[in-house]
Amino acid sequence: MITDRQQAILNFIVSEYVSSAAPVPSQSIAFGFSVSSATIRNDMADLEGEGYIRRPHISSGGIPSHKGYRRHVETLPRISTEPDAGARLRRQLEESAQDIELWTKAAAEMLSDMARNMAVVSPPKAPQARLKRIELVHLQEYLALLVMVLQEAKTKQRILHLRQSASQGDLTKISNKLNALFSGATAAAITPKEPAAEPAERQVIEALKGLLAAEDAGRFEEPLIAGLRHLMNQPEFLNGARLREVIDFLEDKRRLRESLSRIVAGEKMRVVIGRENDSGEIQECSVIIARYGQSEGVNGVVAVVGPTRLNYRRTIASVQTVSDALTGLVGELS
Structure with a gap:
């Protein structure tokens, strides 16, 4: 178990690391807490011992581990959707005259811009064509x-x-x-x-x-991907070999769709962090995915794929907003 202060320190480290991509030193953390740097260092040592943070070097600051990100996500307060963005997306989709390809493209592009990461959206499909x-x-x-x-x-x-x-x-x-x-x-x-x-x-x-x-x-529906540029701009993917692995996985559309279907099976929304992914190529990534549409009828998935260093609150809200907008539109079609 970690204390409330240690949880707050972990959340601070996650927030700072998401913004800077640099290890967070104890001196920076101490500014936000009414305790000494020594106390902060002791708390960080406990967090490291529990596996919530790690230090790239002995003298460096802390960065969240996959376990730390998971703890951070599980302790986030209730996340609200973004009604203005949802209304904009609805207007865009309604202008596309029920063209599913245009819907999917518009949804993927807007989700990518909202989350500032790569987005994947599958077209709506029914269990059986009707x-x-x-x-x-x-x-x-x-x-x-x-x-x-x-x-x-x-x-x-x-x-x-x-x-x-x-x-x-x-x-x-x-x-x-x-x-x-x-x-x-x-x-x-x-x-x-x-x-x-x-x-x-x-x-x-x-x-x-x-x-x-x-x-x-041929029930497989090819997902549409938007925002690869966001992924390429992340420092985690400056290594060309790591980026190539992720791109190869994404370009295999059937495998991508099957992987996303497994992730979200039976759940409305899911956050999968790092090694929780069953596909080796994206085990340094996080996937935030939601199903849209009707559970027993026409449905599809929307997802954001990015480095584990994600702004989880914003990304979860963005995915939920797009999922809700698409669910409303699919309901109008049925």
Whole structure:
């Protein structure tokens, strides 16, 4: 156990080290406490003995260990979101006309700027692809464009070579009928309701089932990364080899997504510090990650990846703000 004063000293060391990236000497700490430098040194020795801080050299000041950062995060008071930033993000996303790629890009860029570190945002996805609506556009006598919109607002298109001619009126009639029958349906639930359905209608149903099945088979959604420049500017990554390891990990999008999914599994928000990460390349990093959307429906993740020397209070607030904004927008889509 550490005393209240030692906890305050640890928090001071974390705050100063986050700002300066330099070891924090006892003389600097003593200015903020009504005790002598000798008392501060004794408290620092206790913190070092408990593994909360370490000293790069015998005569140097203290820097937080991974255990120290964990203790600091666990003792932070309740962190509020940033309503102004959340409102700005909502406005940006609403202007993107339900374009999921633009949403994801805007969210990642804003989170990166808010946290001043690298941000990762995955597009929203459903456990199973569900149809929201379709449109059929007449191109030629035997050619039509099928536009399928999923419940997470993703759009898929396919050119249909019709087995019989169809006018725009015919196609509109088919799309209205199928929207009434199958809105919200999965691939397995889309079947002809009438044995004598028109050939064109059957062809559209076959195409819909194929598109939904393909979507389910490829449920992996590639995350979008923003703010790599912030990571490159951190003193921890001036070592090119360490930076290369992190970049290699981030560029493997499937592995990145799987790693983030494991981290946040079953939790709304999680802070993972240093060696708590199961991927070796980012064990000198911290990941603050939150899920957005609906736990049993359309959802995705937002995360900040940076050195363990993070401003945890600001970063947690930023991640929560973006998560809340995206959750609201996903709810409006469903």
